[in-house]
Amino acid sequence: MQDSHGTSVPTGQNVFTADGIRAVIVGLGAMGCGIARLLLERGVEIVAAADTDPAKEGRDLGEILELGEKTGVAVGTVEEAAGAAAEIALLATSSFVREVRPEILRLVASGKNVISIAEEMAYPQAADPETAAELDAAAGDRGVTILGTGINPGFVLDTLILALTGPCTKVDAVKARRVNDLSPFGATVMATQGVGVPPEAFRQGVGEGRITGHIGFRQSVRMVADALGWKLDEIAETREPIVSTVVRETPRIRVDPGMVAGCNHTARGIVAGRAVITLEHPQQVSPHLEGVETGDYIRIEGVPQAVDMVISPEIPGGVGTTAMAVNMIPHVLAAPPGLTSMLDLPLPRAWSGDSVPDLG
Amino acid sequence: MQDSHGTSVPTGQNVFTADGIRAVIVGLGAMGCGIARLLLERGVEIVAAADTDPAKEGRDLGEILELGEKTGVAVGTVEEAAGAAAEIALLATSSFVREVRPEILRLVASGKNVISIAEEMAYPQAADPETAAELDAAAGDRGVTILGTGINPGFVLDTLILALTGPCTKVDAVKARRVNDLSPFGATVMATQGVGVPPEAFRQGVGEGRITGHIGFRQSVRMVADALGWKLDEIAETREPIVSTVVRETPRIRVDPGMVAGCNHTARGIVAGRAVITLEHPQQVSPHLEGVETGDYIRIEGVPQAVDMVISPEIPGGVGTTAMAVNMIPHVLAAPPGLTSMLDLPLPRAWSGDSVPDLG
Numbered sequence: 001m002q003d004s005h006g007t008s009v010p011t012g013q014n015v016f017t018a019d020g021i022r023a024v025i026v027g028l029g030a031m032g033c034g035i036a037r038l039l040l041e042r043g044v045e046i047v048a049a050a051d052t053d054p055a056k057e058g059r060d061l062g063e064i065l066e067l068g069e070k071t072g073v074a075v076g077t078v079e080e081a082a083g084a085a086a087e088i089a090l091l092a093t094s095s096f097v098r099e100v101r102p103e104i105l106r107l108v109a110s111g112k113n114v115i116s117i118a119e120e121m122a123y124p125q126a127a128d129p130e131t132a133a134e135l136d137a138a139a140g141d142r143g144v145t146i147l148g149t150g151i152n153p154g155f156v157l158d159t160l161i162l163a164l165t166g167p168c169t170k171v172d173a174v175k176a177r178r179v180n181d182l183s184p185f186g187a188t189v190m191a192t193q194g195v196g197v198p199p200e201a202f203r204q205g206v207g208e209g210r211i212t213g214h215i216g217f218r219q220s221v222r223m224v225a226d227a228l229g230w231k232l233d234e235i236a237e238t239r240e241p242i243v244s245t246v247v248r249e250t251p252r253i254r255v256d257p258g259m260v261a262g263c264n265h266t267a268r269g270i271v272a273g274r275a276v277i278t279l280e281h282p283q284q285v286s287p288h289l290e291g292v293e294t295g296d297y298i299r300i301e302g303v304p305q306a307v308d309m310v311i312s313p314e315i316p317g318g319v320g321t322t323a324m325a326v327n328m329i330p331h332v333l334a335a336p337p338g339l340t341s342m343l344d345l346p347l348p349r350a351w352s353g354d355s356v357p358d359l360g
Numbered sequence: 361m362q363d364s365h366g367t368s369v370p371t372g373q374n375v376f377t378a379d380g381i382r383a384v385i386v387g388l389g390a391m392g393c394g395i396a397r398l399l400l401e402r403g404v405e406i407v408a409a410a411d412t413d414p415a416k417e418g419r420d421l422g423e424i425l426e427l428g429e430k431t432g433v434a435v436g437t438v439e440e441a442a443g444a445a446a447e448i449a450l451l452a453t454s455s456f457v458r459e460v461r462p463e464i465l466r467l468v469a470s471g472k473n474v475i476s477i478a479e480e481m482a483y484p485q486a487a488d489p490e491t492a493a494e495l496d497a498a499a500g501d502r503g504v505t506i507l508g509t510g511i512n513p514g515f516v517l518d519t520l521i522l523a524l525t526g527p528c529t530k531v532d533a534v535k536a537r538r539v540n541d542l543s544p545f546g547a548t549v550m551a552t553q554g555v556g557v558p559p560e561a562f563r564q565g566v567g568e569g570r571i572t573g574h575i576g577f578r579q580s581v582r583m584v585a586d587a588l589g590w591k592l593d594e595i596a597e598t599r600e601p602i603v604s605t606v607v608r609e610t611p612r613i614r615v616d617p618g619m620v621a622g623c624n625h626t627a628r629g630i631v632a633g634r635a636v637i638t639l640e641h642p643q644q645v646s647p648h649l650e651g652v653e654t655g656d657y658i659r660i661e662g663v664p665q666a667v668d669m670v671i672s673p674e675i676p677g678g679v680g681t682t683a684m685a686v687n688m689i690p691h692v693l694a695a696p697p698g699l700t701s702m703l704d705l706p707l708p709r710a711w712s713g714d715s716v717p718d719l720g
Contacts, residue, residue, distance in 0.1 A: 010531070015586075016589065030614055038529050041529075054500060072658065140648050147681070151527055155527050156374075156527075159523070159526075159707060160523065162708075162709040163519070163520065163523050163707045163708060163709070164671075165512055165687075165708075165709050165710035166519075166683065166684055166687055166688075166708025166710065167515055167516075167675045167679070167680035167681075167683045167684055167687075167707055167708075168679075168683050168687075168710045169398050169401075169679055169682055169683040169686070169710075170710070170712070170718065171710045171712070171717060172717050172718050195557050199684065223502055226375075227709045228709065228710060228711065228712070228713060228717070229375040229376065229377075229712060229713065230715065230716055230717055231487075231715040231716060247540040252401060252572075271716045271717065272716070276716075276717045285617055297437060302710075302718075303679060303719075304675065304676050304679050304680075307671060307675055308671060308672065309669060309670070309671045310666065310669070310670045310671075311524075311667060311668060311669045311670075315527045315664065315667055316664050319527070319528075319529055319663060320527035320664075321527075322529055323526065323527045323528050323529040324526055324527055326527055326529070327525075327527075328526075342707070343706060343707070343709075344706055345706060346703060346704055346705060346706060346707075347519060347523045347526070347702070347703075347706075347707045348522075348523060348525075348526025348527075349523070349525050349526055349532070349587045349588065349703075350525040350526065350528045350529075350531045350588060350662075351520040351530070351588065351589050352530070352588070353589070353591060354589070355589060355590065355591040356591060356631045356632070356636075357532050357588070357590055357631065357636045358530065358532050358662075
């Protein structure tokens, strides 16, 4: 089947390969570097790379990625990346629609399809419907497609939930929980989740907006509600401290008993006073020390009475986000122009460009 | 976003409702009746119904469905159903492409989109690429879309597997198992799974093609392989008797120790002598009597090292197939003309046509 961009969807008859696909990568933090490495591994040519960090400016991308060899691509500005001829731009700079808006508009104006891992871009109509409409119009005019994706939002607490409603004749309620371990993460994540502080400091941090918990809940709740056709009265969020009863120690941080090990962030989509969508994302260091198993848990209630899904341990966030961004490239290239979402595209799947799996 | 048929995809801005959607139902066995009931529950108008059983001919659909009231629709022939004006035909007659081909071609010629639950139609290019091409051309010419779907093939051992590869940067192998309980099923299913016979009669039945095991494995294996871009050397299937060590008794059948409780059917997609896709579907009566829990189990190996998913108990087959057929209607109405598949359409999801869930 031919698509509007002249490429083919990967349905076997027309296996997607990276041949001739040129990418630019914008944002070379941990996620952006992961995406860049995966692009190169899959055989996608990276023709430009951008970052605002002066320490990276002008350096070879191969050096930033610690590849052990040069790529011939020097880190430059978004403006320079927009100037390069490429089919797709991967954007990994910020979590917020308002912050990525100018970058996306610039990349779209240069004729590039855009995949963003900004959490709010998974469903930008939730945080900022006006910007969503602006992006849709800009992409439509230029004949390119914009997608926001990632592990969460983008997969676990929205796409996967919805897929599991497919074999249900009736859905009364959706309940899901993603339990992860923050131990591998750095200082920024520890601070935004309130790890290591006393409970009263946690509450103050939440009040002042410094302790944010998970970014993307409103997007996931709206995606689920909209796809099921439900009109919610409100989305209610809570951020509670996970107070440790034991010593939890990681290479970066020590949490003593009575101190906060993380943030239990929940979001509920409410109709007539009842939570019809309940999403929980307790993020903490070393949950196993208190007997909590990490995992992704989804329960759809209705007919059948319940579809109860467990993925344990949870799908890792870093690898998952990297994979979703790169795996959605064929679908984005094949999509109609405009702002799209995981709701509108064919189901995500891995592609390798090789005709056989790695038989290692 | 407007689609090629003038209807809208259900992304919240444009919630799909059954208003103005007219359906015909062809095949009024257990599955067809379930689909018809769900269509009416969702507010889809059924304008014609067909079945080849003389005992059903001419009777009111409401009587066949045991609704307690008449629908004004008398059961007729496929030819009569084709003559009715409708947007969509739901087909639940046979498992095989060669058997549903004439019915689909007739319904397509009458300008109807078609959703079939024939197992082989989930990916007809696997069993019969020539007929698949013929159906694609016929639907393309008439501007309508054909989809095969169901719980399996159609969801558990293909669509859901692929979705779970989305957050993987690398896939080395896919292993999945659907363990169900045949106890609710009738005489036909017991016979095709070899329930209650001695092991030697089971082997003879497999050899003679009377004991078929699961229909749809080649379709699922090919969907997974094609979507991942893998070229398989072969697909190998085995059908082994599940010999009971205890008495297993259902309202319909008694299985004594040493007799066959069901069929353990497996399919492997092989590359260079290695099974890169392994699907197992042991179907038996009362597996819990030997400590076997029913469930849907999927394991993706690669990077991350494993995504291990469990849905236990398994998603029930009857409800699941009914739901998939009806839930895919909006996607089929919105799809480009031709033969499509679960690989090409947006992810499945439930729709109700109501703007709020049932608050019981």
